[in-house]
Amino acid sequence: MTLPLHTASQLESIRAQVRAGRLEWQDTSAPEAHIPVENYTSQRIRDAEIERLFRPLPLICGHSSELAPGQVIAHDDYGVPMLLTRDAEGRFRAFLNVCRHRGMRLIENTGQAQPRASVVCPYHGWTYRLDGSLRHRLHAEAFDDCGAADTSLVALPAEERHGLLWVVPTPGAGIDVAAWLEGLDAEMPFYAVDKLVHFRTVRAEYPANWKLITDAFLEAYHIRVLHKDTIYPFFADGLTAGVRFGPHNQSLVARRAGEAWAKSEAEAPGDMPGLCELTTPSQVIFPNTITIFHPDYLSLVTLYPVEAGALRWTHRMLIPADKSTPDWSPHWEKTFRLIEEGVFQKEDIACAIGIQRGFASGANRWLTAGRAEQGLGWFHADVARALSSVPSF
Ligand code: FES
Ligand SMILES: [Fe+2]
Structure with a gap:
């Protein structure tokens, strides 16, 4: 080298x-x-x-080794409640740590990643996949049929690069860490x-x-x-x-x-x-x-x-x-x-x-x-x- x-x-x-x-x-x-x-x-x-x-701007939210496949972790260091996930295939994503039903916080901050097949809201049990999509809600017939955009977790631009987890804490923004660096x-x-x-x-x-x-x-x-x-x-x-x-x-x-x-x-x-x-x-x-x-x-x-x-x-x-x-x-x-x-x-x-x-x-x-x-x-x-x-x- x-x-x-x-x-x-x-x-x-x-x-x-x-x-x-x-x-x-x-x-x-x-x-x-x-x-x-x-x-x-x-x-x-x-x-x-x-x-x-x-x-x-893209901010560093952790090191790659802090989040294994099939794990989730809460991140609160930047004043925005974030939920970081890595699915079974290893893909890293970031979301607002906020339920789409009535806004409950989804994952508590233990400072450590937790293994989760899905994320279940502690209030009424709405259940999300690690890609943010809604998997299940109790008595689904109680709700009008709305699109996935209103029931999926709100995604934040996220990228894994150089062993670091980068997030732009603004939904809908872009991210290009290589260009930024x-x-x-x-x-x-x-x-x-x-x-x-x-x-x-x-x-x-x-x-x-x-x-x-x-x-x-x-x-x-x-x-x-x-x-x-x-x-x-x-x-x-x-x-x-x-x-x-x-x-x-x-x-x-x-x-x-x-x-x-x-x-x-x-x-x-x-x-x-x-x-x-x-x-x-x-x-x-x-x-x-x-x-x-x-x-x-x-x-x-x-x-x-x-x-x-x-x-x-x-x-x-x-x-x-x-x-x-x-x-x-x-x-x-x-x-x-x-x-x-x-x-x-x-x-x-x-x-x-x-x-x-x-x-x-x-x-x-x-x-x-x-x-x-x-x-x-x-x-x-x-x-x-x-x-x-x-x-x-
Ligand atoms: S606030 Fe999350 S299920 Fe009701
Ligand atoms: Fe010093």
């Missing part, structure tokens, strides 16, 4: 930066970015984000997310704007200070290479081993373990998903603005299938706690909450992102662009 085009040039950029003794940002003449504090505090902007980002689509097969399996999901709400979390994953400037006692010992200071695909972003953050590799004559690695030994790849899949490819597993984080000053955090840990046996569990438990509790909660999320608390003081009218944090300026510009334009999906 060889590295995909852009990943290969990012790795080359890391080598070039080390050899030149200059970091990428030191050669940019772009001005610093000023991000209005209002972006994080305005309920009007939050509502516009729901309308323009979280309803018309632009150049990132061709990079994804190498990252082999479809070969991983689900280990654990943590869901939580925090008093901070959702974009403060994204900001933290768009720059490596903070690693040396905020993470000095946790992950910084593994990383080279500020040595990164980023590439943008439309509103999406992919970065490689060099590890110490990557800095040593860059100084050597060794060839570029050709597989994921090799790449993840030298760098930690991370992607921001617009608008709300962050991937962090740790040395041996993937953190998949999705965000949702519950309010302007409150976010929903969903962190899935996805591990290699050949290391998913029970004897590996203690290792993954320990690793997950270290990252989720020790790094994300105590460091990155704590900063987001601390920043949000300070907004009301009026100390800043905008936040400043320097040339080493350019990703933030681009991300906020992409959000602003989406809010001021007509959605394309």
Whole structure:
């Protein structure tokens, strides 16, 4: 296997930066970015984000391994009650989790998929197939004969791609994940997310704007200070290479081993373990998903603005299938706690909450992102662009 085009040039950029003794940002003449504090505090902007980002765009609702053939799962992370199904043939579909009779919620959210031949409404027993069609209702003769359109579950555009379950939470909209991902689509097969399996999901709400979390994953400037006692010992200071695909972003953050590799004559690695030994790849899949490819597993984080000053955090840990046996569990438990509790909660999320608390003081009218944090300026510009334009999906 060889590295995909852009990943290969990012790795080359890391080598070039080390050899030149200059970091990428030191050669940019772009001005610093000023991000209005209002972006994080305005309920009007939050509502516009729901309308323009979280309803018309394809959102990641889970990993393929969370839903086996013949299973259903409720999904409530995005403020729309969703019912995800996979039929016996393996086809993934999404619906509103709402009965067509008198609107009862169909499946409760246990956080786990459940095997179901059909979905039975708990109120009067209307029964639906996993393709959403009505199979049966008690005393059918009590109802006028209406068409399937009025009795089938309301479908949401859904697609399975790169091992991820994507849904547009708006009935009748279109979905084309490959087109949406632009150049990132061709990079994804190498990252082999479809070969991983689900280990654990943590869901939580925090008093901070959702974009403060994204900001933290768009720059490596903070690693040396905020993470000095946790992950910084593994990383080279500020040595990164980023590439943008439309509103999406992919970065490689060099590890110490990557800095040593860059100084050597060794060839570029050709597989994921090799790449993840030298760098930690991370992607921001617009608008709300962050991937962090740790040395041996993937953190998949999705965000949702519950309010302007409150976010929903969903962190899935996805591990290699050949290391998913029970004897590996203690290792993954320990690793997950270290990252989720020790790094994300105590460091990155704590900063987001601390920043949000300070907004009301009026100390800043905008936040400043320097040339080493350019990703933030681009991300906020992409959000602003989406809010001021007509959605394309
Ligand atoms: S509301 Fe579902 S069967 Fe009546
Ligand atoms: Fe961080």
